[in-house]
Amino acid sequence: MKRRTWILSALGTTGALVVGWGVLPARSRMGSATSMLPSAGDVALNGWIKIAQNGQVILAMPRSEMGQGVHTGLSMLVAEELDVPLGRITLETAGPDKIYGNVAMFLGALPFHPKDLDAQDPSATVIVSEWVVGKVARELGLSVTGGSSSLTDAWEPMRMVAASARASLLGAAAAQWGVPVAELSVQDGVVQHASGKHAHFGELAGAAAGTAPQSVQPKDRMDWKLIGQATQRVDIPAKTNGRAQFGLDVRLPDMLFASVVMCPMLGGRATAIDAKAALAMPGVEKCVPLETANSDATLAGATAGFAVVGRTTWHARMAAQQVQVQWQQRSAGPLDSARIHQALTTSLASESGHVFYETGDTAQAEAQAARLVGASYNAPYLAHATMEPQNCTARVVGGRVEVWAPTQVPSAARAVAARVAGVDVEQVTLHVTLLGGGFGRRLEVDFVAQAVKVAMACDGRPVQLTWSREQDMTHDFYRPMHVAQFQAAVDAQGVISSLRIKSAGDAISPRWMARTLPALSGPIDTPDKTASEGLFDLPYGFANQTISHVATRSGVPVGFWRSVGHSHNAFFSESFVDEMALETRQDPLDFRRNWLKDAPRHLAVLNLAAEKSGWGKPLAAGHARGIALHESFNSIVAEVVEASLQDAQIRVHRVVVAVECGTVINPQSVAQQMEGAVIFGLTAALYSRIDIRDGVVQQSNFPNYPMVTLAQAPHVETHLVPSDRPPGGVGEPGVPPLAPALANALFVLTKKRCRSLPLEL
C-alpha cells in the first residue's frame, strides 16, 4: 500500500465520527461551569477552575500522577496565569467531559517523518491529517496520560483557561470598584488597585462567574515567574509519610478483598474450577470465575481465570492456592518466544512489509556501492513491573458502578466498567488514585474489568482486587519482541551512501484499541507508528533510505512500554550508527556530527552531551564511553555512558544526559525523569527479558526478573538545551538512548558488538 493511501485508510477507521461534527474550535476545551463537579460554596469559572470562598483555586485534573510530576506541571501553568502560589491550588479528579481529552497524544501517533512535520511549508497530507485527527481527538475527548504528551497537550488550553479565569476575576473587580481593568494587578491571588482596594479571588468569584472575558492572551514568556523555575513537586510530601493514596490504599466500609489467578498459559482458560476446599477456609467468601467468552473485549484482553474473595487480601491469596483448576491452552496452541523469534526473522525475508519512509534511491546506491555493511539486531519481550501491582476497587449497587483505579486512561476505565456491568457509562463514577508506576501498563483496563466483574458478585459490597506480583509479571501486555536487519552502502569514497532497515514485530496500537476501546477499533494490520518509530524517523541526512516494517501476529499480548518502539529501535539504530562510524573510520561523535549538518537542534543536544561528558578526554583505566542520540515524543536526548567491566560484570559509572524538550515547565521534573529513565533503560539493557515456553511466561517475580538497585546505580547528570518551542515530552525520551550508548561503550571495552538485548558479554 502506498503511504498516502494508508494514511487515508487509517483515518477511515474513525471516519464514522466525521459525520455530525459541529463547529468545534480548539477553544471549546475551555468548557463551561457545568463541566466541573458541583461542590457547595465553590464557584466554577469554566470547565477547569473553581474558586472556593477562601480564595483557594480548585483545578480539574485529568492526568494521572505516576511520578512524572504532571500534577505539579499542569498546576504550574495555572498558577502562572492566575498569579497564585502553587500551594493555593487544590486538585480534584476531572469528570468525564470531553474537554479533558488528550489531543496531543493522538497527533503524536501520526506516522510522519519529523522532516515533514518541521517543514516550513508542510504538505497537504500533513496539514489535512493533523487537522482531521485533532478534530476527531477533540470530539472523542479520550482522557489518557501517555505518550509523554501531557504538557504538550495542556500547554495552550491550560494557560488559556487560567488566563480566562483571571480576566473574569479582574473584570468583576473593575466593575465593583469602578476602575479600569488596566489599573488592577494580582499578587498571590489578591486583586489590588492603587487606591488601596483589594479582594482575594474568593470574594470576586461570584461576580466573576457572570463576567465573560472578551479575548484573553496568556502571559508573554518574559513575564513568567513560575514556568521554568525548579519547583518542588506538590505530590512529594505525602509520599514521605505514608499518606499518599495509591490504588491499593483505598479503604471503604465493609470492604472485601480479592486475589486473581489467571490461566498460566497466556490466552488459555479453565475447563474446570473446584473451589470447595478454598471456600471452606476461614475468612473466604466466594470464588468468581473470570471467563472471556471468546471475546477479547469482555475482560479487556485479560487471560481467563478466577478470583477468590476474602476478608483480607491474605485470606484471598491463601485460598486462591487451594482452588483446583484444570487449565487449557488457547485454541491456537501454546505460545513460545523462541519460536516467535524464529518466525520474525523468517518474515524479514519472506514478507515485503510496509514502507514507512523512503527517500532517494536506495537500490541504486546499493548497486553502485563499493561495499555493503549489514547487521541483524533483536530485542525480547519485556514486562512493565510497576512497583504497585495491578489492582482496582469497585462497588456495584443497583445499576450504579463506582470504581477506584490507578489508571492512565480514565475514559477507557469508565467504558469497560460500564461494558462489564451492562450499564450506561453515565452510571459509572471513577476515582483516579495515584499510580504506583505506570510505564504504559496502566493504559490497559483488564484489572478494572476484573474488579467490576467480581464486585457484581459481592452483593453491593466494595471489593479491592489485587494481583500478586507473579500474576502481574506473567500476565502483562509485554513490550513486543522485535528484530531488525540493517544494510548500509559505502561508496567508493568511503562514505555512507544509503541505509536500508527492515524490522518485524507485532503492532501495538490496533490491538490496544481492540481490547481497550473496541468501539473505535480498526483493522489489526493497520500500519502502526510504534512499530517503526526510532527507525523510519532518524535525523541523519543519508540521501537514500528505505525503512520498512513487517507487522506480525505472534498472539502474545503486547502493550505500550515506556518509550514504546523507540525503546528497542533506538538500540538497533544508534548501535548501527556506531557500526557505520567504525566502517567509515570515524569517531562516533564526529560521524554523527557530520550527518547532522542540517539538524541544528539535534547537533546542539549531541554537542552538549559530548562537552559535559568530556568526550575524548582521558578516563580511568579500564573505563570507556559510549554515546547515543535519539528523538522521541517531540524531544531530543543524547546520553554519554561511562562504563567498565568489573569481575566480568558490566558496571556503569556515570551517565551524562543532554535534553532539548522545548519549553521547560519544571526543570526539577525534567532532571528526575532523565535520572529515572536512565535506570529504567539500564535495567532493561542489563537484565530484562521475558521468555514464554509452552504458553507460560518463565519470569515471575523480581528474583528472576531483576532490577538495577541502588548499589549499581550510576551517577546521572542532566543538562538542558534552552528552547522556545512548545513543551515536548519528558517521561519517556530519556529511555531510548541508554541501551545503545551502553552497547557502544561496551564495544570500546570488548571490541565485540552486542546486537541483542539484554546485553551479554
Next chain:
Amino acid sequence: MELKINGKWVQAEVDPAMPLLWVLRDVLNMTGTKFGCGVAACGACTVHVDGQAVRSCVFPVAAAAGKAIRTIESLGASDAPHALQTAWIAEQVPQCGYCQSGMLMAAAALLERTPKPTDADIDAAMTNICRCGTYQRVRAAIQSAAGQTPKESLV
C-alpha cells in the same frame, strides 16, 4: 493478639501465620506500608520490629507480638518530621512514591545503627527496588539527613 504498633497497644484477632504486612494494611487499615512482591525481594513493605528493618510481607505477625513495631506512619509527625523526611523533600526523592515508605524505613534503620554511613554502608543497607530509579536522590538524601554533604551534586 496484642501488638505494639507505633507506641500504642492494639488488639488484633488474626491468624498467627498471617504476614504482618496484611495485618497492618487489611486489618488495621494502616496503608502506608506497601505490598510489592510478597517474597521479601523488593522492600516496599519494610517496617521496623524492635528497631530492625524487616520485610513484613514474609514476617508472621506472631513473630512481632509484644515487640515494638514501627511503621512509616510514625516515622515523624507533621509538625516534627524525621530528618529523613525533610531530606526526602529537599532532595525531591520520590517519583511515583510507591516504594518510598519502604525506602524511608530502611534508611531510618540504617541511620539508627550507623549515624554517619559511608556510600558502601548505604549500598549494603538500601537493597529496596525503586522502578522509577530514584536511587541517587535516595543516597543524597540519606547523606544529607546524616549531616553529610553528598559527594556529587545532582545537576
